[in-house]
Amino acid sequence: MDEFYEAFGERVRKARAAQGMNQQELGGAVGLNRTSISNIEKGRQRVALHMLFEFAAVLRVDAESLLPAPDGRSDVLDEVPEDVRGWAQNVLANAQKEAGRG
Template sequence: MDGFYEAFGERVRKARTALGMNQQELGSAVGLNRTSISNIEKGRQRVALHMLFEFGSVLQVEPESLLPAPDGRSDVLDELPEDARGWAQNVLANAQKEERRG
Protein backbone atom coordinates (compact mmCIF):
# COMPACT_ATOMS: atom_id res chain seq x y z
CA MET A 1 0.00 0.00 0.00
CA ASP A 2 2.94 2.35 0.63
CA GLY A 3 3.88 2.18 -3.05
CA PHE A 4 0.39 3.32 -3.98
CA TYR A 5 0.64 6.44 -1.83
CA GLU A 6 4.16 7.16 -3.05
CA ALA A 7 2.97 6.99 -6.67
CA PHE A 8 -0.06 9.17 -5.85
CA GLY A 9 2.21 11.72 -4.18
CA GLU A 10 4.54 11.75 -7.17
CA ARG A 11 1.61 12.45 -9.48
CA VAL A 12 0.44 15.29 -7.24
CA ARG A 13 3.95 16.76 -7.22
CA LYS A 14 4.25 16.54 -11.01
CA ALA A 15 0.87 18.21 -11.55
CA ARG A 16 1.70 20.91 -8.99
CA THR A 17 5.08 21.74 -10.50
CA ALA A 18 3.62 21.69 -14.01
CA LEU A 19 1.38 24.57 -12.89
CA GLY A 20 4.30 26.41 -11.29
CA MET A 21 2.62 26.10 -7.90
CA ASN A 22 4.52 25.66 -4.65
CA GLN A 23 3.49 23.39 -1.78
CA GLN A 24 2.18 26.29 0.31
CA GLU A 25 -0.10 27.46 -2.52
CA LEU A 26 -1.46 23.97 -3.12
CA GLY A 27 -2.01 23.45 0.59
CA SER A 28 -3.92 26.70 0.95
CA ALA A 29 -6.07 25.86 -2.07
CA VAL A 30 -7.07 22.41 -0.74
CA GLY A 31 -7.24 23.30 2.95
CA LEU A 32 -4.03 21.66 4.13
CA ASN A 33 -0.73 23.04 5.37
CA ARG A 34 2.57 22.91 3.49
CA THR A 35 3.88 20.11 5.70
CA SER A 36 0.89 17.93 4.82
CA ILE A 37 1.46 18.53 1.11
CA SER A 38 5.13 17.61 1.52
CA ASN A 39 4.17 14.41 3.36
CA ILE A 40 1.54 13.52 0.74
CA GLU A 41 4.03 14.02 -2.08
CA LYS A 42 6.48 11.71 -0.31
CA GLY A 43 3.81 9.08 0.30
CA ARG A 44 3.98 9.46 4.07
CA GLN A 45 0.47 10.86 4.53
CA ARG A 46 -2.68 9.25 3.27
CA VAL A 47 -5.44 11.31 1.71
CA ALA A 48 -9.18 11.07 2.36
CA LEU A 49 -11.10 10.04 -0.74
CA HIS A 50 -12.95 13.35 -1.08
CA MET A 51 -9.59 15.14 -1.26
CA LEU A 52 -8.88 13.43 -4.58
CA PHE A 53 -11.46 15.75 -6.14
CA GLU A 54 -10.03 18.80 -4.37
CA PHE A 55 -6.56 18.02 -5.70
CA GLY A 56 -7.89 17.37 -9.21
CA SER A 57 -9.79 20.65 -9.28
CA VAL A 58 -6.94 22.78 -7.99
CA LEU A 59 -4.32 21.03 -10.13
CA GLN A 60 -6.55 21.24 -13.21
CA VAL A 61 -6.43 17.52 -13.90
CA GLU A 62 -8.98 14.75 -13.85
CA PRO A 63 -8.99 13.26 -10.33
CA GLU A 64 -8.43 9.75 -11.66
CA SER A 65 -5.23 10.88 -13.38
CA LEU A 66 -3.70 11.28 -9.92
CA LEU A 67 -4.30 7.62 -9.13
CA PRO A 68 -1.55 5.13 -9.98
CA ALA A 69 -2.33 2.44 -12.54
CA PRO A 70 -3.45 -0.74 -10.76
CA ASP A 71 -0.91 -2.86 -12.62
CA GLY A 72 1.99 -0.60 -11.70
CA ARG A 73 2.46 0.78 -15.22
CA SER A 74 4.14 4.15 -15.38
CA ASP A 75 2.42 7.23 -16.72
CA VAL A 76 3.23 8.05 -20.34
CA LEU A 77 4.10 11.57 -19.15
CA ASP A 78 6.95 10.07 -17.11
CA GLU A 79 8.74 9.45 -20.39
CA LEU A 80 8.71 13.13 -21.36
CA PRO A 81 11.44 15.56 -20.35
CA GLU A 82 10.50 17.44 -17.17
CA ASP A 83 10.16 20.78 -18.98
CA ALA A 84 7.66 19.32 -21.49
CA ARG A 85 5.33 17.67 -18.98
CA GLY A 86 3.43 20.82 -18.03
CA TRP A 87 2.75 21.58 -21.67
CA ALA A 88 1.59 18.03 -22.33
CA GLN A 89 -0.66 18.04 -19.26
CA ASN A 90 -2.26 21.28 -20.42
CA VAL A 91 -2.86 19.88 -23.91
CA LEU A 92 -4.46 16.74 -22.44
CA ALA A 93 -6.61 18.77 -20.00
CA ASN A 94 -7.86 21.00 -22.82
CA ALA A 95 -8.62 17.97 -25.00
CA GLN A 96 -10.60 16.39 -22.15
CA LYS A 97 -12.60 19.61 -21.68
CA GLU A 98 -13.40 19.72 -25.39
CA GLU A 99 -14.40 16.08 -25.35
CA ARG A 100 -16.82 16.67 -22.45
CA ARG A 101 -18.39 19.60 -24.30
CA GLY A 102 -18.75 17.23 -27.17
Template sequence: MDSNLYRLFGDRVRELRETRSVTQEELARRVQLSRASITNIEKGRQRVLLHQLIEIADALDAKPSELMPSPQSQSDPTMRRDVARVVEMLKSEKSRSDK
Protein backbone atom coordinates (compact mmCIF):
# COMPACT_ATOMS: atom_id res chain seq x y z
CA MET A 1 0.00 0.00 0.00
CA ASP A 2 1.17 3.49 -0.76
CA SER A 3 2.95 5.07 2.21
CA ASN A 4 1.46 8.40 1.09
CA LEU A 5 -1.91 7.10 2.30
CA TYR A 6 -0.53 6.73 5.84
CA ARG A 7 0.94 10.25 5.73
CA LEU A 8 -2.39 11.67 4.58
CA PHE A 9 -4.22 9.63 7.24
CA GLY A 10 -1.82 10.97 9.87
CA ASP A 11 -2.49 14.51 8.69
CA ARG A 12 -6.23 13.95 9.22
CA VAL A 13 -5.66 12.50 12.70
CA ARG A 14 -3.54 15.53 13.66
CA GLU A 15 -6.06 18.00 12.20
CA LEU A 16 -8.99 16.45 14.06
CA ARG A 17 -6.99 16.08 17.27
CA GLU A 18 -5.96 19.73 17.20
CA THR A 19 -9.48 20.89 16.27
CA ARG A 20 -10.80 19.08 19.32
CA SER A 21 -8.01 20.43 21.56
CA VAL A 22 -6.73 16.95 22.40
CA THR A 23 -3.02 16.49 23.08
CA GLN A 24 -1.06 13.59 21.66
CA GLU A 25 -0.64 12.30 25.20
CA GLU A 26 -4.39 12.40 25.85
CA LEU A 27 -5.18 10.66 22.57
CA ALA A 28 -2.56 8.02 23.34
CA ARG A 29 -4.15 7.37 26.73
CA ARG A 30 -7.63 7.10 25.22
CA VAL A 31 -6.55 4.50 22.64
CA GLN A 32 -3.98 2.74 24.82
CA LEU A 33 -0.97 3.56 22.66
CA SER A 34 2.19 5.46 23.51
CA ARG A 35 2.54 9.14 22.70
CA ALA A 36 5.41 8.15 20.39
CA SER A 37 3.00 5.90 18.49
CA ILE A 38 0.58 8.80 18.03
CA THR A 39 3.47 10.94 16.77
CA ASN A 40 4.49 8.22 14.33
CA ILE A 41 0.90 7.75 13.13
CA GLU A 42 0.54 11.49 12.55
CA LYS A 43 3.78 11.53 10.56
CA GLY A 44 2.72 8.49 8.50
CA ARG A 45 5.54 6.33 9.84
CA GLN A 46 3.32 3.83 11.66
CA ARG A 47 0.65 1.78 9.99
CA VAL A 48 -2.74 1.59 11.66
CA LEU A 49 -4.86 -1.52 12.04
CA LEU A 50 -8.60 -1.23 11.41
CA HIS A 51 -9.51 -1.61 15.08
CA GLN A 52 -7.04 1.16 15.92
CA LEU A 53 -8.59 3.41 13.29
CA ILE A 54 -11.98 2.90 14.91
CA GLU A 55 -10.59 3.53 18.40
CA ILE A 56 -8.85 6.72 17.25
CA ALA A 57 -12.05 7.94 15.61
CA ASP A 58 -14.04 7.18 18.78
CA ALA A 59 -11.45 8.96 20.93
CA LEU A 60 -11.75 12.05 18.71
CA ASP A 61 -15.55 11.86 18.59
CA ALA A 62 -15.41 11.40 14.83
CA LYS A 63 -16.59 8.93 12.24
CA PRO A 64 -13.86 6.61 10.98
CA SER A 65 -14.50 7.93 7.48
CA GLU A 66 -13.52 11.43 8.68
CA LEU A 67 -9.98 10.16 9.21
CA MET A 68 -9.65 8.97 5.64
CA PRO A 69 -7.83 11.31 3.26
CA SER A 70 -10.01 13.26 0.86
CA PRO A 71 -10.38 11.96 -2.71
CA GLN A 72 -8.50 15.01 -4.00
CA SER A 73 -5.43 14.00 -2.00
CA GLN A 74 -5.28 10.48 -3.47
CA SER A 75 -4.72 9.15 -6.92
CA ASP A 76 -7.56 6.62 -6.49
CA PRO A 77 -10.68 8.16 -4.90
CA THR A 78 -12.57 4.86 -5.03
CA MET A 79 -10.14 3.48 -2.47
CA ARG A 80 -11.33 6.04 0.09
CA ARG A 81 -14.97 5.12 -0.41
CA ASP A 82 -14.21 1.40 -0.20
CA VAL A 83 -12.15 1.76 2.97
CA ALA A 84 -14.72 4.05 4.58
CA ARG A 85 -17.48 1.54 3.79
CA VAL A 86 -15.53 -1.29 5.44
CA VAL A 87 -14.77 0.86 8.48
CA GLU A 88 -18.42 1.83 8.91
CA MET A 89 -19.44 -1.86 8.66
CA LEU A 90 -16.90 -2.78 11.33
CA LYS A 91 -18.09 0.07 13.53
CA SER A 92 -21.69 -1.13 13.23
CA GLU A 93 -20.68 -4.68 14.12
CA LYS A 94 -18.67 -3.43 17.11
CA SER A 95 -21.58 -1.39 18.48
CA ARG A 96 -23.96 -4.37 18.10
CA SER A 97 -21.56 -6.66 19.95
CA ASP A 98 -21.19 -4.12 22.79
CA LYS A 99 -24.92 -4.32 23.54
Protein backbone atom coordinates (compact mmCIF):
# COMPACT_ATOMS: atom_id res chain seq x y z
CA MET A 1 0.00 0.00 0.00
CA ASP A 2 2.92 2.36 0.61
CA GLU A 3 3.81 2.21 -3.09
CA PHE A 4 0.29 3.30 -3.97
CA TYR A 5 0.54 6.42 -1.80
CA GLU A 6 4.03 7.18 -3.10
CA ALA A 7 2.74 6.99 -6.68
CA PHE A 8 -0.29 9.12 -5.78
CA GLY A 9 2.00 11.70 -4.17
CA GLU A 10 4.21 11.79 -7.24
CA ARG A 11 1.18 12.42 -9.44
CA VAL A 12 0.05 15.24 -7.16
CA ARG A 13 3.55 16.74 -7.26
CA LYS A 14 3.69 16.59 -11.08
CA ALA A 15 0.24 18.13 -11.43
CA ARG A 16 1.13 20.86 -8.92
CA ALA A 17 4.34 21.67 -10.79
CA ALA A 18 2.47 21.72 -14.11
CA GLN A 19 0.16 24.39 -12.63
CA GLY A 20 3.14 26.41 -11.41
CA MET A 21 2.01 26.10 -7.81
CA ASN A 22 4.18 25.67 -4.75
CA GLN A 23 3.25 23.42 -1.83
CA GLN A 24 2.05 26.35 0.26
CA GLU A 25 -0.37 27.48 -2.46
CA LEU A 26 -1.75 23.98 -3.01
CA GLY A 27 -2.15 23.46 0.72
CA GLY A 28 -4.03 26.72 1.14
CA ALA A 29 -6.35 25.84 -1.72
CA VAL A 30 -7.25 22.41 -0.32
CA GLY A 31 -7.21 23.34 3.37
CA LEU A 32 -3.93 21.69 4.38
CA ASN A 33 -0.59 23.11 5.47
CA ARG A 34 2.62 22.97 3.44
CA THR A 35 4.03 20.18 5.60
CA SER A 36 1.02 17.99 4.87
CA ILE A 37 1.40 18.58 1.13
CA SER A 38 5.08 17.65 1.37
CA ASN A 39 4.22 14.47 3.27
CA ILE A 40 1.48 13.55 0.79
CA GLU A 41 3.83 14.07 -2.16
CA LYS A 42 6.37 11.78 -0.51
CA GLY A 43 3.75 9.13 0.24
CA ARG A 44 4.12 9.52 4.00
CA GLN A 45 0.64 10.89 4.61
CA ARG A 46 -2.55 9.27 3.41
CA VAL A 47 -5.50 11.36 2.34
CA ALA A 48 -9.24 10.91 2.82
CA LEU A 49 -11.10 9.90 -0.31
CA HIS A 50 -12.95 13.21 -0.63
CA MET A 51 -9.57 14.98 -0.80
CA LEU A 52 -8.90 13.28 -4.14
CA PHE A 53 -11.59 15.50 -5.65
CA GLU A 54 -10.28 18.59 -3.84
CA PHE A 55 -6.82 18.03 -5.29
CA ALA A 56 -8.19 17.33 -8.76
CA ALA A 57 -10.31 20.49 -8.79
CA VAL A 58 -7.49 22.74 -7.62
CA LEU A 59 -4.94 21.12 -9.94
CA ARG A 60 -7.38 21.19 -12.88
CA VAL A 61 -7.04 17.50 -13.66
CA ASP A 62 -9.40 14.54 -13.67
CA ALA A 63 -9.43 12.80 -10.30
CA GLU A 64 -8.65 9.54 -12.10
CA SER A 65 -5.37 10.95 -13.39
CA LEU A 66 -4.11 11.28 -9.80
CA LEU A 67 -4.73 7.60 -9.05
CA PRO A 68 -1.98 5.07 -9.79
CA ALA A 69 -2.80 1.95 -11.77
CA PRO A 70 -4.07 -0.75 -9.38
CA ASP A 71 -1.45 -3.24 -10.50
CA GLY A 72 1.42 -0.81 -9.90
CA ARG A 73 2.21 -0.32 -13.58
CA SER A 74 2.90 3.19 -14.73
CA ASP A 75 0.34 4.75 -17.00
CA VAL A 76 1.55 5.25 -20.56
CA LEU A 77 -0.09 8.69 -20.46
CA ASP A 78 2.01 9.87 -17.52
CA GLU A 79 4.50 11.46 -19.89
CA VAL A 80 1.85 13.13 -22.06
CA PRO A 81 1.40 16.83 -21.27
CA GLU A 82 -1.82 17.48 -19.34
CA ASP A 83 -3.24 19.82 -22.01
CA VAL A 84 -3.35 17.01 -24.62
CA ARG A 85 -3.92 14.06 -22.28
CA GLY A 86 -7.70 14.04 -22.87
CA TRP A 87 -7.15 13.90 -26.62
CA ALA A 88 -4.63 11.05 -26.22
CA GLN A 89 -7.06 9.14 -23.97
CA ASN A 90 -9.76 9.44 -26.64
CA VAL A 91 -7.40 8.19 -29.34
CA LEU A 92 -6.46 5.16 -27.23
CA ALA A 93 -10.09 4.43 -26.33
CA ASN A 94 -11.10 4.55 -30.01
CA ALA A 95 -8.20 2.28 -30.95
CA GLN A 96 -9.27 -0.23 -28.29
CA LYS A 97 -12.84 -0.18 -29.61
CA GLU A 98 -11.62 -0.78 -33.16
CA ALA A 99 -9.33 -3.60 -32.01
CA GLY A 100 -12.27 -5.24 -30.25
CA ARG A 101 -14.32 -5.24 -33.45
CA GLY A 102 -11.66 -6.99 -35.51
